[in-house]
Ligand SMILES: Cc1cc2nc3c(=O)[nH]c(=O)nc-3n(C[C@H](O)[C@H](O)[C@H](O)COP(=O)(O)OP(=O)(O)OC[C@H]3O[C@@H](n4cnc5c(N)ncnc54)[C@H](O)[C@@H]3O)c2cc1C
Ligand SMILES: Cc1ncc(C[n+]2csc(CCOP(=O)(O)OP(=O)(O)O)c2C)c(N)n1
């Protein structure tokens with residue numbers, strides 16, 4: 202089969218089994234768009250801004266485990282995509298981004314719509330390629346998918362100059378079935394000696410805790426994690442990125458840890474003697490003050506990326522390997538071991554944890570006059586029976602979503618954790634809905650975040666993606682306002698907007714249903730009504746308490762046991778444990 | 780501590796900027812960097828001198844290994860190795876000083892590779908501190924130009940950095 206460069210790109214997407222291509226056309230990719238026009242297998246989703254194309258494809262990947270694919274034109278199309286690429290990079294999401302480039306003869310001449318895409322994206326991709334010869338095109342596409350989806354996943358940019366896609370130049374097309382790269386060989390299996398050491402340490406622990414992160418979800422290790430935790434009976438905490446990796450409604454789950462984690466999760470981390478970190482990267486939102494991080498603990502760390510290990514926190518037993526493979530080996534070793542954990546110590550540990558739980562750190566006062574954001578999330582959880590895919594933007598609403606929607610399954614909680622990109626939520630919801638047309642998809646957002654990619658309401662109309670937008674409208678950049686309240690004596694510098702659009706009218710203008718909900722008593726019925734409208738995008742503008750804050754909170758530079766709580770803990774903490 | 784990291788990297792355009800970019804983005808320092816293709820034209824060899832605590836050096840090697848184009852690397856400081864640096868020095872010469880400069884170059888086993896009526900260019904290789912010593916021994920007034928390659932190195936014995 203002889204194909205042009207443009208056709209090779211599209212055919213390689215077909216050969217990769219790509220369902221959706223999120224993109225936006227322009228001069229440098231016109232040949233590519235012509236090749237897209239001539240086929241039916243890959244469905245192109247026309248967004249309204251390139252950033253959104255990347256977020257939609259990213260969320261498609263997060264919710265399915267398959268790589269997300271994007272196409273943008275050179276210059277402004279490419280730079281618009283960068284925020285999305287960086288978002289995917291920090292959360293290790295497998296993606297392939299095809300960017301158009303000016304023709305090879307004029308590269309470097311400040312040609313029309315030329316930017317050095319390989320240079321601009323180098324620090325925020327797993328890898329990138331500039332294709333300079335049509336003969337390299339198919340192999341490069343294969344490499345891009347291979348690199349994006351194996352090892353620690355990540356976005357890969359393929360920059361394709363216009364002349365490479367010229368329809369007049371055709372070459373024989375062969376798409377490689379497999380590829381091996383001498384410079385890239387990610388580890389799968391963990392070191393057996395280290396795994397044994399880890400199991401010994403775990404079985405001899407008195408106050409153990411399992412700290413599991415996004416790697417469990419990325420590596421499809423939820424079942425293994427659950428079996429592992431059940432076998433040991435140890436408490437489990439998840440990072441923001443790990444939520445859903447362990448069933449949140451299970452009694453061994455102590456909630457999220459870190460800056461806005463639960464009291465019990467953070468206290469248990471602080472007092473523990475053995476921590477096993479699984480696919481988590483000791484982010485500063487999780488560790489707080491490094492010098493005081495888990496002072497009594499020996500730490501085991503399973504991660505596929507050696508550079509995640511001992512990056513910020515020095516660990517005692519590093520295991521480089523794929524989460525599922527390593528956990529399977531550990532499970533087998535634990536089952537075969539003649540040591541059993543110290544049940545008495547474990548009982549004492551659990552009774553201590555239960556005392557911390559009794560503090561009830563997520564308790565808030567329901568109000569009859571004003572809608573509490575937490576209440577909306579709780580009601581959303583009930584109305585969707587905990588089964589919805591929930592995307593979010595960035596801010597207080599994101600934390601409320603993480604705290605009050607209990608994810609029992611992986612890939613249901615879709616948010617930008619590492620980069621914290623406002624504008625992520627709506628395009629993400631569209632990407633998820635395309636992948637899961639029969640599922641309920643909710644986008645929990647704030648009135649500031651939603652305006653960063655609001656134009657995607659049009660994309661949702663065009664492709665009939667009836668997601669539900671849950672706008673927790675506190676008329677503030679709440680998260681910013683909260684920091685200003687605590688650290689800047691309530692000087693609310695530029696953390697509110699003088700004008701906020703009428704979201705109901707706005708939604709209607711795009712052909713959707715808008716609802717404004719102002720009373721607590723209306724929250725539940727409105728949600729039920731909205732979710733009953735299966736084929737409608739409903740924009741739900743919840744007018745919420747302006748002054749609500751996210752608790753618990755570990756302020757910057759503080760450590761795990763130094764949390765700000767909504768109400769002072771009533772239960773005295775048994776300090777003897779320390 | 781000072782470390783010499785030797786890297787085999789795919790000889791692709793942009794490979795150098797990936798390494799340099801990594802150092803600037805992560806705030807590591809580079810004292811020197813040399814790069815050239817090897818006997819296998821698809822591979823380049825880079826020698827990089829950096830300084831840092833053990834933790835920093837560990838992160839540097841991990842981050843370098845993570846670059847998709849990097850095939851292999853070693854930290855030469857981990858074992859016995861030889862290292863050499865090349866230097867060219869241009870000095871002003873006058874009738875009175877000509878002989879003295881030549882003698883000095885000889886003591887340091889330098890070679891004079893260019894002569895004009897008013898200057899010498901001296902070529903010298905050796906460990907970096909020897910080159911430092913030679914430059915220090917020259918009369919500052921006469922020094923016109925110094926260019927150094929930065930060190931390159933190899934581990935001793937059978938151990939080596941190859942595919
Ligand atoms: C407003 C705001 C507040 C936040 N507050 C918190 C908070 O309170 N608590 C919190 O936890 N986070 C919080 N975050 C998120 C935080 O910034 C980080 O994104 C998050 O903590 C990182 O999660 P993680 O450690 O699970 O790592 P991820 O970023 O999910 O990284 C995954 C790790 O797993 C590894 N991995 C990937 N695949 C595999 C595999 N197959 N096998 C083994 N390992 C693998 C990777 O190498 C990596 O080290 C907040 C973010 C925002 C925007
Ligand atoms: C693109 C971008 N710009 C700025 C920020 C900093 N920031 C984090 S949260 C936030 C406020 C978000 O406000 P809103 O969407 O209303 O959410 P709320 O906190 O009120 O729930 C801002 C500005 C960011 N995360 N992303």
Ligand SMILES: [Mg+2]
Nearest residue numbers: 647648677679
């Ligand atoms: Mg707000």
